[in-house]
Amino acid sequence: MLVNGKTSDSISVQDRGFNYGDGIFRTLLIRQGQPVQWQRHYLKLQHDCAAINLSCPPADTLLSDINSLNSTSTDGVVKIIITRGVGPRGYAITDSHSATRVVSISQLPSVDNCNYTSGIALHLCRLKLGHQPLLAGIKHLNRLENVLAATECLEAGTPEGLLEDLDEFVISGTRSNLFLIRDGTLYTPDLSRCGVAGVQRDRVMDWAKKHGVACKVTQIRSPELLLADEIFMVNSVFGLWPIGEMAGYKRSKHPISWKIQEWLNDENH
Amino acid sequence: MLVNGKTSDSISVQDRGFNYGDGIFRTLLIRQGQPVQWQRHYLKLQHDCAAINLSCPPADTLLSDINSLNSTSTDGVVKIIITRGVGPRGYAITDSHSATRVVSISQLPSVDNCNYTSGIALHLCRLKLGHQPLLAGIKHLNRLENVLAATECLEAGTPEGLLEDLDEFVISGTRSNLFLIRDGTLYTPDLSRCGVAGVQRDRVMDWAKKHGVACKVTQIRSPELLLADEIFMVNSVFGLWPIGEMAGYKRSKHPISWKIQEWLNDENH
DSSP states (O other): OEETTEEOSEEETTBHHHHHOOEEEEEEEEETTEETTHHHHHHHHHHHHHHTTOOOOOHHHHHHHHHHHOSSOSSEEEEEEEEOOBOSSSSSOOTTOOOEEEEEEEOOOOOOGGGTTTOEEEEEEEEEEOOOTTTTBOOBSOOHHHHHHHHHHHHHTOSEEEEEETTOBEEEOSSSEEEEEETTEEEEEOOSSSSBOOHHHHHHHHHHHHTTOOEEEEOOBHHHHHTOSEEEEEETTTEEEEEEEETTEEOSOOHHHHHHHHHHHSTTO | OEETTEEOSEEETTBHHHHHOOEEEEEEEEETTEETTHHHHHHHHHHHHHHTTOOOOOHHHHHHHHHHHOSSOSSEEEEEEEEOOBOSSSSSOOTTOOOEEEEEEEOOOOOOGGGTTTOEEEEEEEEEEOOOTTTTBOOBSOOHHHHHHHHHHHHHTOSEEEEEETTOEEEEOSSSEEEEEETTEEEEEOOSSSSBOOHHHHHHHHHHHHTTOOEEEEOEEHHHHHTOSEEEEEETTTEEEEEEEETTEEOSOOHHHHHHHHHHHSTTO
């Protein structure tokens, strides 16, 4: 891994990413040495950095980091972390901070193929996401809610979980976005109060647009999920997993989800 | 500074404190080589670690770290960070994590004496705290809200800010707890949905108990502050600052606040 372009596996104890979670990150695939959907990921990185007034490194700098790590591996997962770096004590952002960037590549996680075909079981998380409109949609480093929710899923033995917010609206998975299909229309939760708006979510919306399928960003409650023809989760690493079962819901066929899955697998889209 | 008891100024890039803010911290005074209010701080540390299922190092281990850093300095600020350490990729907590502890000592910040006498000006922060009952009261490493709020104060030129929650209840300062005094009774915000319950807040409650003064933990709205006889902020580093002014509020005498301030300054209480 690289820290500010240099081979290193450590950062300063005084880094604000460590002290306050004061930073942004992204996780994306690399295939045959090339970052997948790079343009989209870089735009999100820029957007998220701007949301917390953090300077985003130039795309060329990050691509150069990725390339220099990439001599031996061809397929894997790239993680990019940008923090506000080291600065004087105290919460406030001052002019004296210089961003820290960390780029690392790890192996592709092994995934059961059934997750893609018959679909996964979804645990309904007890943890409910809190609201913070100023940080909603952003992939920042304050991820304790995700840590606690993902631990619930591990204990429940499911590969993902369903997260509602404190008002019991459906928001997302612990590391993925959610879509449901009903009567030929796609629905995905409004993320203006919490959740992370991922690249794969944007791509599903693009699929809908290009195929003349309506896609509505809206408030969804759990009981509405039970009426769905299909439900699926997406993220940039695993792609698309249909939901095979959750409490009160069981589906074995996922025709539209499978079509979108295939479309997403084509990196040119 | 020490990382797991060894002199170091760096931690692993894979530390979960850095990646997810998956940890707890405390900041306390050290005077003449002795950590101030250690018992209370250690109990909070234990409580907060338990809240996120993190193993807390023994008190002796932390005291030994503090002592070994303390040969040259006598007065200062100790910061203790406990994280879930390095583990496999992914949000979920697994059995394989081994906690990271970081102990550092820095100089006392210089403070304008007027903050203690005539009191400070308080900026009303635009940022409103989100709710997360599972993490409320806990001094965890997910502090982006505090970063953004403290930056507002820096820009406003005030030493502290007033934080409300999304429902517009008064919660705290950006790094301190709030009390108001009205007709001889103390009131402090309920922190069951957000905020950090600090050691100095507990000590003020103890003062009230020992002096036969009623102290109510309750929901407070900003307009109620304007009716207060006195308002003050407390934390473990600066002690007690009366509020001299905020929008619609101005007080120059703080008789009860000064009494409590004096009592808090006695480390035996």
